[in-house]
Amino acid sequence: MNWIAAMDAGRSINGIDFSGAQDAGNKIWIAKGVLNGEILLVSECYRVRDLDDLGKGIDDCLPGMVNLVRPETNAAFGFDFPFGLPVENLLHCF
Numbered sequence: 420m421n422w423i424a425a426m427d428a429g430r431s432i433n434g435i436d437f438s439g440a441q442d443a444g445n446k447i448w449i450a451k452g453v454l455n456g457e458i459l460l461v462s463e464c465y466r467v468r469d470l471d472d473l474g475k476g477i478d479d480c481l482p483g484m485v486n487l488v489r490p491e492t493n494a495a496f497g498f499d500f501p502f503g504l505p506v507e508n509l510l511h512c513f
Contacts, residue, residue, distance in 0.1 A: 431494045432459060435467075435484065439501060444468030444475030449487070 431453055438446035447467040452459050468475050470483040488496055 430454075431491070433488075433491075433494055433496045434499070435496065436499045437501065439477060441477055442475045443477040443480045444473055447480055447484070 431451055433452070434450045436448040436450075437443075440446050444467055449463070449465055449467060449470075450461055451463040452461040454460075467473065467480045467484060470487060473479045473483045
């Protein structure tokens with residue numbers, strides 16, 4: 420089975436453009452989509468602060484992102500992390 424067939428079997432494809440800034444809620448974007456044949460249809464695009472009315476601070480956003488990703492057992496996620504992301508920002512969430 421090729422990757423397109425695997426993804427077309429009901430899986431969502433998600434992208435997260437990450438920011439470690441103090442006002443990360445304004446700068447982290449989430450895109451959700453599904454494959455239609457070989458075409459990716461983006462169904463949603465929003466800031467992480469819009470998840471359950473999270474604040475804009477990095478400490479508010481990280482748990483919200485974990486809560487978004489953790490239950491999705493039939494989805495693919497791609498993260499775009501900046502090279503300068505301090506590891507301490509992620510360790511306490513997992």
